Amino acid sequence: xxxxxxxxxxxxxxxxxxxxxxxxxxxxxxxxxxxxxxxxxxxxxxxxxxxxxxxxxxxxxxxxxxxxxxxxxxxxxxxxxxxxxxxxxxxxxxxxxxxxxxxxxxxxxxxxxxxxxxxxxxxxxxxxxxxxxxxxxxxxxxx
Amino acid sequence: xxxxxxxxxxxxxxxxxxxxxxxxxxxxxxxxxxxxxxxxxxxxxxxxxxxxxxxxxxxxxxxxxxxxxxxxxxxxxxxxxxxxxxxxxxxxxxxxxxxxxxxxxxxxxxxxxxxxxxxxxxxxxxxxxxxxxxxxxxxxxxxxxxxxxxxxxxxxxxxxxxxxxxxxxxxxxxxxxxxxxxxxxxxxxxxxxxxxxxxxxxxxxxxxxxxxxxxxxxxxxxxxxxxxxxxxxxxxxxxxxxxxxxxxxxxxxxxxxxxxxxxxxxxxxxxxxxxxxxxxxxxxxxxxxxxxxxxxxxxxxxxxxxxxxxxxxxxxxxxxxxxxxxxxxxxxxxxxxxxxxxxxxxxxxxxxxxxxxxxxxxxxxxxxxxxxxxxxxxxxxxxxxxxxxxxxxxxxxxxxxxxxxxxxxxxxxxxxxxxxxxxxxxxxxxxxxxxxxxxxxxxxxxxxxxxxxxxxxxxxxxxxxxxxxxxxxxxxxxxxxxxxxxxxxxxxxxxxxxxxxxxxxxxxxxxxxxxxxxxxxxxxxxxxxxxxxxxxxxxxxxxxxxxxxxxxxx
Numbered sequence: 001x002x003x004x005x006x007x008x009x010x011x012x013x014x015x016x017x018x019x020x021x022x023x024x025x026x027x028x029x030x031x032x033x034x035x036x037x038x039x040x041x042x043x044x045x046x047x048x049x050x051x052x053x054x055x056x057x058x059x060x061x062x063x064x065x066x067x068x069x070x071x072x073x074x075x076x077x078x079x080x081x082x083x084x085x086x087x088x089x090x091x092x093x094x095x096x097x098x099x100x101x102x103x104x105x106x107x108x109x110x111x112x113x114x115x116x117x118x119x120x121x122x123x124x125x126x127x128x129x130x131x132x133x134x135x136x137x138x139x140x141x142x143x
Numbered sequence: 144x145x146x147x148x149x150x151x152x153x154x155x156x157x158x159x160x161x162x163x164x165x166x167x168x169x170x171x172x173x174x175x176x177x178x179x180x181x182x183x184x185x186x187x188x189x190x191x192x193x194x195x196x197x198x199x200x201x202x203x204x205x206x207x208x209x210x211x212x213x214x215x216x217x218x219x220x221x222x223x224x225x226x227x228x229x230x231x232x233x234x235x236x237x238x239x240x241x242x243x244x245x246x247x248x249x250x251x252x253x254x255x256x257x258x259x260x261x262x263x264x265x266x267x268x269x270x271x272x273x274x275x276x277x278x279x280x281x282x283x284x285x286x287x288x289x290x291x292x293x294x295x296x297x298x299x300x301x302x303x304x305x306x307x308x309x310x311x312x313x314x315x316x317x318x319x320x321x322x323x324x325x326x327x328x329x330x331x332x333x334x335x336x337x338x339x340x341x342x343x344x345x346x347x348x349x350x351x352x353x354x355x356x357x358x359x360x361x362x363x364x365x366x367x368x369x370x371x372x373x374x375x376x377x378x379x380x381x382x383x384x385x386x387x388x389x390x391x392x393x394x395x396x397x398x399x400x401x402x403x404x405x406x407x408x409x410x411x412x413x414x415x416x417x418x419x420x421x422x423x424x425x426x427x428x429x430x431x432x433x434x435x436x437x438x439x440x441x442x443x444x445x446x447x448x449x450x451x452x453x454x455x456x457x458x459x460x461x462x463x464x465x466x467x468x469x470x471x472x473x474x475x476x477x478x479x480x481x482x483x484x485x486x487x488x489x490x491x492x493x494x495x496x497x498x499x500x501x502x503x504x505x506x507x508x509x510x511x512x513x514x515x516x517x518x519x520x521x522x523x524x525x526x527x528x529x530x531x532x533x534x535x536x537x538x539x540x541x542x543x544x545x546x547x548x549x550x551x552x553x554x555x556x557x558x559x560x561x562x563x564x565x566x567x568x569x570x571x572x573x574x575x576x577x578x579x580x581x582x583x584x585x586x587x588x589x590x591x592x593x594x595x596x597x598x599x600x601x602x603x604x605x606x607x608x609x610x611x612x613x614x615x616x617x618x619x620x621x622x623x624x625x626x627x628x629x630x631x632x633x634x635x636x637x638x639x640x641x642x643x644x645x646x647x648x649x650x651x652x653x654x655x656x657x658x659x660x661x662x663x664x665x666x667x668x669x670x671x672x673x674x675x676x677x678x679x680x681x682x683x684x685x686x687x688x689x690x691x692x693x694x695x696x697x
Contacts, residue, residue: 048218090276094221099219
């Protein structure tokens with residue numbers, strides 16, 4: 001019942017989000033890492049592979065969403081001003097060096113939230129709606 | 144080698160002087176060289192500049208091409224990617240070094256770095272800042288490119304060398320083409336005409352042929368004009384020849400006239416030295432073959448020695464006045480009764496030569512003399528001549544005289560020193576003296592007395608009807624005194640004298656001739672006794688008797 005209700009709620013929220021076309025993306029971290037807040041640049045540098053650590057020095061593990069997901073598209077568009085094609089091109093260039101690889105991608109926000117919740121080094125971006133109290137919102141991405 | 148070089152130089156000089164083709168070709172080659180060189184230098188600089196600009200553009204393009212990747216490499220400090228980029232850039236020949244730096248450290252460095260590049264080599268460094276691919280405001284690194292200008296320069300030089308070579312080749316071909324064209328269109332026809340003109344014989348009627356291809360151009364005009372010139376030259380030559388023939392004929396005529404002339408003609412210099420003369424000259428001067436003058440050596444004065452003084456006067460007169468003068472000369476040999484006279488006329492030709500004419504005036508002189516004889520008056524003095532004296536003396540001698548003045552006296556007067564005057568002052572001077580004496584005589588006699596000049600310097604006075612004899616003496620002395628006074632001839636003071644013989648007509652058995660003879664004898668007696676005297680013919684003595692002269696006045 002509870003699961004059913006929760007699913008129903010998520011679906012409803014999703015549909016609402018779909019219906020008005022607005023989502024609020026947030027960057028989430030594990031509360032144990034001690035990161036209270038990240039700037040947009042700090043968040044982007046981690047996701048684009050520039051830094052593998054949080055500003056505090058703790059190692060960071062970025063989690064991408066599915067390549068076709070709306071959140072991923074929105075995230076990079078808002079933070080890096082790049083569309084998915086640009087982003088593909090970016091990562092393609094880096095395959096030469098082999099040093100840096102694109103972040104590990106998960107199917108949806110819940111999965112990402114779970115991973116962040118369970119991994120202190122993980123960092124992900126999700127729809128605010130997917131966030132629960134196991135994770136901490138380090139950055140709210142407004143358009 | 145040096146000899147060969149000298150010979151070549153001489154040959155070249157000769158060719159340049161004598162061959163239009165060589166000269167034209169050399170001029171064109173020199174011009175092409177100069178133009179080609181200046182063009183080549185211009186082209187090489189412009190090619191070089193263009194090449195450099197192209198190089199720079201290429202580098203900019205190159206940088207633009209790799210920019211995005213470089214941005215990523217710098218953004219991520221990815222040295223592998225950076226090395227990849229650097230290697231890629233190094234493939235360009237103009238790039239001698241690449242260095243990519245990010246965040247204070249070198250990500251990649253290939254080839255010469257700007258710092259290690261040797262100074263002096265014209266290298267230049269292009270530094271381009273690299274910005275973050277995600278934030279154009281964030282500078283994440285820089286890319287330094289060391290450009291090898293030498294390589295660019297070498298490439299440009301190669302290009303300009305090629306174009307210079309092409310230009311040189313073109314110039315050479317053009318020069319060759321022009322040389323051939325000049326030879327075919329200009330030199331060859333001109334040489335043909337020149338050779339033909341060289342062989343042409345004037346007045347043979349030959350003319351230059353107009354080359355078929357040049358009929359209507361400058362060469363054709365030249366040939367036509369030359370032909371016209373030849374024609375007019377031939378015309379001139381013909382005219383000239385005709386003139387020469389005409390001149391020769393007229394000269395021959397003139398020579399013939401001069402040769403055959405009855406008039407003696409001659410030319411002499413201002414000293415009288417003869418230069419040329421005609422046969423009549425020799426004839427009139429009665430020159431024997433030994434006396435024939437030598438041109439440039441013999442003078443007229445030498446030929447006419449006896450008249451030398453007067454000839455010199457004539458010569459000076461002519462030269463000083465510039466007019467022609469003449470002189471009558473008696474050519475009769477001494478003792479000859481013949482009358483041979485010539486008239487010498489001199490015409491000055493400038494200041495150094497004279498042309499002379501000699502005419503035989505014997506006939507004229509003869510007729511003058513006979514005319515004078517026919518007349519009763521002496522032309523020179525206006526006194527009676529011999530004929531007049533004879534006629535008038537006869538008349539007064541036989542005419543009965545009045546008782547009171549029954550005496551008739553005849554004074555024979557002969558001038559002393561007259562010949563000298565004649566020699567020094569010429570006939571004109573002599574004539575002046577004779578006229579002067581005539582005047583003296585006229586002043587000292589009475590009307591009715593006779594005065595005559597029977598000839599030369601001889602005068603006769605017939606005193607008609609004097610009362611006593613001393614009167615005749617008185618008159619004679621007065622005359623002698625007056626004649627002795629100096630006479631002025633052309634500013635010269637001349638003194639002559641007179642000797643007088645007096646005879647009186649006798650009452651019986653006397654004749655005019657006897658009277659004249661007695662007076663003549665008395666005059667000779669006076670002369671013998673010393674000049675300037677008066678002598679009386681003795682009374683009733685035989686005409687042969689020598690009278691005693693009486694002293695003249697003073």
